[in-house]
Amino acid sequence: MIVTILLEVVLPVFVLIGCGSLMQRIFRLDLYTLSKINFYFITPAAVFMSMYHSDMSGTLLGTVVLFYGLYVFILWLIGTIVARSMKFPSSMRAAFNNSIMLDNSGNYGMPINALVFKGDPLAGSMQALIMSLQSLLTFTYGVIAIQGAKLKGNYRSMVIGFLKMPVPYALVLGIFLHVLHVPLPVFISQPLTYAQQSLVAVALLTLGAQIVKYPLRLYRLDIYISLFIRLIIGPVIGCGLVFALGLKGIPAQALLIASGMPSGVNTSILAEEYANEPDFAAQTVLLSTLFNVVTITGLISxxxxx
Incomplete structure (x- = not known):
């Protein structure tokens, strides 16, 4: 089973990431444009179509929200305790908690979900909801934590930044039209379907191009502690919550796999934007993605x- 998962799910993901990294080395891709295409069109289209075609009941939707809320709260508690025990300064505490709480549920988690569950609408809609909640967390807690640490944040810009995010709007609109059984005309549904189908390739190529710009350093203990919590403790928490909430089948599988994603690229983007431990953030993104080859294979099994 492990060999099958490695060959059919994990290896295709990292082949695409590797191709993105190689193309970035050779062609110096325009990461700004790639990110904008992903963020403002492909990902919102995939989220909308996942929720529009969702088989998820209102009860299950509430359960996913509860799972995610408990999951990130427990991670925050662990991160806070570890940061205080290691006597991190306030800037490092913010960066450390972001590295374990803000994962790559979008341009890594969505493709993994699509490959594992063969495009199953229920699994896809659950991952889309997790990604939307992650976006909400990133541009609320993630920004506030850094701004509080730096003591110079403009909270108005944080609110404006959140309101500009297309994913929450796509999520709500997809659920709304699904509940009302509103038919989509072909000239709308077909382009959105094309965008959804391109998610896996474009998102992973972009991720590969993004992470290659980070220099690899292997000497910082705090990075490995972050990796351990993100890649090992995170799935343990996810597994415990799946049992506690009585989940089975695809819902349990999708949430358990979602709990094992590497640190998100947004962790590094926020760190660079606010000049808050950018080297630490970049290393956690790069190394957690590399080590995830092993951990996600075991977690899918x-x-x-x-």
Whole structure:
């Protein structure tokens, strides 16, 4: 089973990431444009179509929100305790908590979900909801934590930044039209379907191009502590919550796999934007993505038992 998962799910993901990294080395891709295409069109289209075609009941939707809320709260508690025990300064505490709480549920988690569940609408809609909640967390807690640490944040810009995010609007609109059974005309549904189908390739190529710009350093203990919490403790928490909430089948599998994503690229973007431990943030993104080859393979194998 592990060999099959490695060859059919994990290896295709990292082949695309590797191609993105190689293309960035050779052609110096325009990351700004790639990110904008992903962020403002492909990802919102995938979220909208996932929720529009969702088989998720209102009860399950509430359960996913509860799961995610408990999941990030427990991670925050662990991160706070570890940061205080290691006597991190306030700037490092913010960067450390962001590295373990803000994961790559979008341009990494969505493709993994699509490959594992073969495009299953229920699994896809659950991952889309997790990604939307992650975006909400990133541009609320993630920004506030850094601004509080730097003591010079403009909270008005944080609110404006959140309101500009297209993913929450796509999520709400997709659910709304799904509940009302509103048919989509072909000239709208077909372009959105094309965009959704391009998500895996474009998102992973972009991720590969993004992470290659980070220099690799292997000497910082705080980075490995972050990796351990993000890649090992995170799935343990996810597994415990799946049992506690009585989830089974695809919902349990999708949430368990979602709990094992590497640190998100937004962690590094926020760190660079606010000049708050950018080197630490970049290293956690790069190394957690590399180590995830091993951890996500094991986690998918475990999820298949539910």
């Amino acid at each position: 475990l999820a298949k038992m539910f």
